[in-house]
Amino acid sequence: MPEMLEVEAYRRLAHNVLGLAVVAVDAPDAWIVKGGTTPDDLVDAFLGQTFVADRRIGKLLLLDTATGPTLGLRFGMTGVLDVDGVDGIDRLEYGSSRRNPVWDRFGLRFEGGRAMRLRDARRLGGVEVDPDERRLGPDASTLTAAQLRILLAERKAPLKARLMDQSAVAGLGNLLTDELLWRASLDPARPAGSLSDPERRRLRTHLHQTLVELAERGGSHTGDLQDSRVRGGRCPRDGAELQRRTVGGRTTYSCPEHQR
DNA sequence: ATTGTGGCCTGCCCGC
């Protein structure tokens, strides 16, 4: 599903529409329009505008106009960004690679005939005008050691839940977090505040390594743990049967042998 | 304030 690595690919794709005037706004699905705005509001906000910058915070893609509003795009679990018929990613875990026109939930057409659209089978994504960026923590790819220490300190919530709390650190979803904690040999259910200094350093090291490595491989579903994230799956490191449980409200796979 | 839970969306897979 689109976690920060996929949305980063979408951002690079969206870069292609910078500098082009919007000649049409297609918003056929009011459900996908969030933040108290309507499809008509989207037309008013972006028709005739030109995007001048592409940004990403966690799983939120932001396209800024020069003096007007900012477009915010969220992709939920099955959202794909398509520019001129090209998808931002090759394959979406848990998503369909089919292209049903009904799944086109939002689109912009630009001068010169170019087009950008949000395709989302399950309608878990969203489009917003001027999303509140303050509700997001620092992006996981730029998280400093000091920021990590502060966001974990004193917390009783499970480590995994805290890492997936987008207001604490933005960008980590279920697959990346399971992979990260498996690599860092940390139990997802540990209270976030219980990590020792060495454990926290280990977490941060693996965070950056995991993001770089999985980005190179092609996405959040390319982790070493991924193929074993099934009932009865075994730890690729030591062969122990993985534990399957709910942590932080999400299905969680972890190794009872080496994640402590 | 912090943490936990349930519901929403709907395509797809599995078992009968």
Place this chain on the structure above:
DNA sequence: TGCGGGCAGGCCACAA
């Protein structure tokens, strides 16, 4: 072969 139940997870509202 068709059908239905369960499952996937990001996000939000709401409860404790």
